[in-house]
Amino acid sequence: MDILIAYATTEGQTEKIARFCADRLAARGHRPLLLHVESGGEDMPECGAAILAASVHVGKYQEALENFALRHELRLNARPTVLLAVSLAAAGDDAEEWDDLARIADAFQARSGWRAGRVVQVAGAFRFSKYDFFRRLAMRWIAHQKGQQVDPHGDREYTDWDALGALIDDFADHAA
Ligand SMILES: Cc1cc2nc3c(=O)[nH]c(=O)nc-3n(C[C@H](O)[C@H](O)[C@H](O)COP(=O)(O)O)c2cc1C
Known part of the structure; x- marks a missing residue:
């Protein structure tokens, strides 16, 4: 299956995560389509499923990923999808910080119109x-x-x- 991995990154950890996902999918016989949305990746290639990944900086994901989700909302909503939300709060167990992560993901989906099939909070890195x-x-x-x-x-x-x-x-x- 062709599986899109569209991602945005600021310091590189989400890119590392996206590449890891691509290798993992390829090892299981899928065809990963890696798309860095901040370097001109605006079009959505044909795919059977999609993984979108971004990191939290001061309470928000990168705007480029939001724009991508907004632009392709209908096609994304018609496929199995997952949002990988990378942050440092996800490395801890502070309940308030986890509530914030949930709010950030909800607000992002409300603004973009894309409802992720699954939202997964992924612990990132200090870089x-x-x-x-x-x-x-x-x-x-x-x-x-x-x-x-x-x-x-x-x-x-x-x-x-x-x-x-x-x-x-x-x-x-x-x-x-
Ligand atoms: C300026 C700045 C602001 C950040 N703001 C948050 C934040 O609001 N919440 C959080 O949990 N992590 C925050 N982080 C941590 C990043 O989400 C984390 O380092 C992540 O791994 C970055 O991924 P990237 O390298 O793909 O950009 C921040 C990091 C930086 C450098």
Whole structure:
């Protein structure tokens, strides 16, 4: 089956997740169509199912993914779909932060008109290697608030690759 993976990313973790999904689907005999919506990927290729992925920055996903979902709302709603929402809140168990993640996903779907078949909150990463000076300071403070030990010049990944792989297998099996 041809399965679209349309994604947006700011520091690269969602791209890594999208590529992981593509490899996983290919290994099971599907044809993944990887589309970076921020670099001119505006058209939606023909596909039997779609995975859309974006990350949370200050309470919102990347606008390019929202525009993509809005533009292709009807075709997306007619297929099996999943939204992978990448964030640091999903790495923790703070109930308020999880409520926020649910609200962000609901608001995104209400604005775009696309109702994802499934919404999956995926733990992302601190990517200090990609932050500018001010972001590094802000993210160090956030890490400190969360009681996390981080290398201020390195990366710290929280994505659970085994769980994500199992989810993608399950999605593809049901879609097929
Ligand atoms: C400036 C900035 C703002 C962020 N805002 C949030 C936020 O509001 N909620 C959250 O859970 N994570 C937040 N994050 C964490 C990102 O969602 C996380 O680092 C994710 O892995 C980024 O994915 P990307 O590399 O694909 O952009 C923020 C990160 C940065 C750098």
